[in-house]
Amino acid sequence: MRPSPEKKYRGIVLxxxxxxIALWQTLFSLQLIPDYLFPSPLQVARRLWELxxxxxxxxxxxxxxxxxxxxxxxxxxxxxxxxxxxxxxxxVNRCLKSLFLGLQTLPTAAWAPISLLLFGxxxxxxxxxxxxxxxxxxxxxxxxxxxxxxxxxxxxxxxxGTPGYAMPLRVILPAALPGIVTGIKLGWTLGWHGAVxxxxxxxxxxxxxLLYMGRELNDAAQVLGIMVLTILFGLLLDRFLFAQxxxxxxxxxxxxxxx
Amino acid sequence: xxxxxxxxxxxxxAATATVKLRLTRxxxxxxxxxxxxxxxQPIDLEVSEGEFVVLxxxxxxxxxxxxxxxxxxxxxxxxxxxxEGQPVTEPGSDRLMLFQEHALFPWLRVIxxxxxxxxxxxxxxxxxxxxxxxxxxxxxxVHLEEFAKSPVHELSGGMKQRVALARALAPxxxxxxxxxxxxxxxxxxxxKLYTELQDILVRTRKTIVSVTHDPREAACLGDRVxxxxxxxxxIKAELTVELPRPRDINDPKVAECAGIIAKxxxxxxxxTIPGEKI
Numbered sequence: 001m002r003p004s005p006e007k008k009y010r011g012i013v014l015x016x017x018x019x020x021i022a023l024w025q026t027l028f029s030l031q032l033i034p035d036y037l038f039p040s041p042l043q044v045a046r047r048l049w050e051l052x053x054x055x056x057x058x059x060x061x062x063x064x065x066x067x068x069x070x071x072x073x074x075x076x077x078x079x080x081x082x083x084x085x086x087x088x089x090x091x092v093n094r095c096l097k098s099l100f101l102g103l104q105t106l107p108t109a110a111w112a113p114i115s116l117l118l119f120g121x122x123x124x125x126x127x128x129x130x131x132x133x134x135x136x137x138x139x140x141x142x143x144x145x146x147x148x149x150x151x152x153x154x155x156x157x158x159x160x161g162t163p164g165y166a167m168p169l170r171v172i173l174p175a176a177l178p179g180i181v182t183g184i185k186l187g188w189t190l191g192w193h194g195a196v197x198x199x200x201x202x203x204x205x206x207x208x209x210l211l212y213m214g215r216e217l218n219d220a221a222q223v224l225g226i227m228v229l230t231i232l233f234g235l236l237l238d239r240f241l242f243a244q245x246x247x248x249x250x251x252x253x254x255x256x257x258x259x
Numbered sequence: 260x261x262x263x264x265x266x267x268x269x270x271x272x273a274a275t276a277t278v279k280l281r282l283t284r285x286x287x288x289x290x291x292x293x294x295x296x297x298x299x300q301p302i303d304l305e306v307s308e309g310e311f312v313v314l315x316x317x318x319x320x321x322x323x324x325x326x327x328x329x330x331x332x333x334x335x336x337x338x339x340x341x342x343e344g345q346p347v348t349e350p351g352s353d354r355l356m357l358f359q360e361h362a363l364f365p366w367l368r369v370i371x372x373x374x375x376x377x378x379x380x381x382x383x384x385x386x387x388x389x390x391x392x393x394x395x396x397x398x399x400x401v402h403l404e405e406f407a408k409s410p411v412h413e414l415s416g417g418m419k420q421r422v423a424l425a426r427a428l429a430p431x432x433x434x435x436x437x438x439x440x441x442x443x444x445x446x447x448x449x450x451k452l453y454t455e456l457q458d459i460l461v462r463t464r465k466t467i468v469s470v471t472h473d474p475r476e477a478a479c480l481g482d483r484v485x486x487x488x489x490x491x492x493x494i495k496a497e498l499t500v501e502l503p504r505p506r507d508i509n510d511p512k513v514a515e516c517a518g519i520i521a522k523x524x525x526x527x528x529x530x531t532i533p534g535e536k537i
Binding site (some may be wrong): 170174 | 316330332333350351352354356357358360365366375376378379380388410411412426436
């Protein structure tokens with residue numbers, strides 16, 4: 001389909017990552033920091049492999065993903081509904097937008113202490129952190145998406161006889177979908193931050209818990225390994241799931257030129 | 260009617276047919292920042308059943324405002340608009356507007372765009388199969404039945420405008436309002452669409468009010484052309500086009516007729532700026 005600049009870049013990107021690993025290996029070889037604090041790429045990979053074959057890795061990833069699935073679904077539902085109200089009422093928008101923008105300035109990890117106080121070491125507390133981390137992003141993106149709907153769609157809907165009660169589901173939400181998807185994408189990333197942060201302090205399974213364990217055991221290889229894994233996982237979902245969906249919707253809504 | 264409005268007597272058909280749409284002393288004043296801008300002086304207009312009336316005039320003459328008021332998007336400052344005797348208060352599918360841009364919903368496939376307006380029409384509520392049958396019939400009318408399941412963004416500009424036409428015809432509006440049809444398309448596609456639009460017109464006998472600043476388009480499409488003058492807008496003349504249909508936009512007779520229509524505005528210019536032209 002498209003000619004090769006994409007492919008050429010892909011090669012360069014690969015070289016960049018290989019160089020990065022080589023640099024890491026070189027730094028390790030210089031022995032500036034003792035190797036139990038600064039392991040080599042190979043040691044990290046080996047530790048990840050061990051964790052995997054000990055049956056520690058997969059259940060942890062599953063646990064974190066499951067928490068995200070539940071927590072983020074709730075957050076997205078509430079966020080969509082709140083965003084819809086904000087998009088349709090100027091007063092609601094004025095009140096809630098500043099509040100949500102304020103909440104967004106809070107680092108996601110800052111929700112962990114209050115969650116610990118409110119819910120103790122329960123699973124609900126982790127959901128709470130995920131929801132509070134991602135809710136504002138979804139709500140703001142939804143309301144912004146609604147406010148950016150081309151007026152022509154609304155006029156067309158009205159002249160076609162759409163009754164008021166049918167407008168939100170038939171026209172407003174679908175027309176705002178490009179903005180909503182952007183919000184879902186951002187919300188997921190923030191929720192992911194929140195999930196791992198919460199697991200750091202109040203869990204017995206999950207990626208965050210493995211990070212915590214690594215620190216407790218002075219196992220730098222495990223800490224770095226889980227960090228790399230968390231990054232890869234997030235990147236994978238962002239690039240290959242959300243970005244694809246976003247691209248398709250933008251193309252369909254005529255917001256990109258067709259290839 | 261306005262005594263000085265009619266320069267050529269209306270056709271016998273228009274005179275005897277029942278009045279569908281009636282505008283009585285309709286005015287529009289816009290207020291912005293304490294300033295009152297008079298957009299339209301009192302307008303009287305009657306549109307008969309099955310008639311194609313073109314509102315023609317320079318940009319800013321208020322013709323689009325008038326169309327918006329008929330559609331119910333804007334309220335007249337004074338005067339009354341009635342459709343079959345019922346006053347117009349809000350937008351609705353009995354006065355369906357076809358926009359300059361196709362305005363199709365990108366989240367729906369072609370066929371779902373066409374069935375969209377039927378969802379709330381009596382006789383079609385909760386009857387998806389009947390809606391689909393009606394939509395396919397209309398897609399056949401605009402020769403796009405094989406694209407029924409395509410997403411909108413895969414169609415060309417001319418095809419999208421035809422889908423928009425099918426979507427507008429679906430709820431069987433009493434009056435179809437057309438706002439500067441097809442300006443965004445190239446000349447060839449446009450000429451073809453004019454022919455198609457007339458063909459559909461002849462078949463469906465729709466009552467249509469359209470707006471344009473192109474005299475050729477007015478001559479090609481209209482049974483009756485209402486010529487508007489500039490700010491504040493008022494009716495300057497009313498012409499009946501009696502060329503047989505379907506009319507070809509490139510036909511010399513259409514061009515001649517367009518010349519007569521355009522001339523109405525030139526006379527206007529001579530009146531307002533005396534001595535500038537012969």
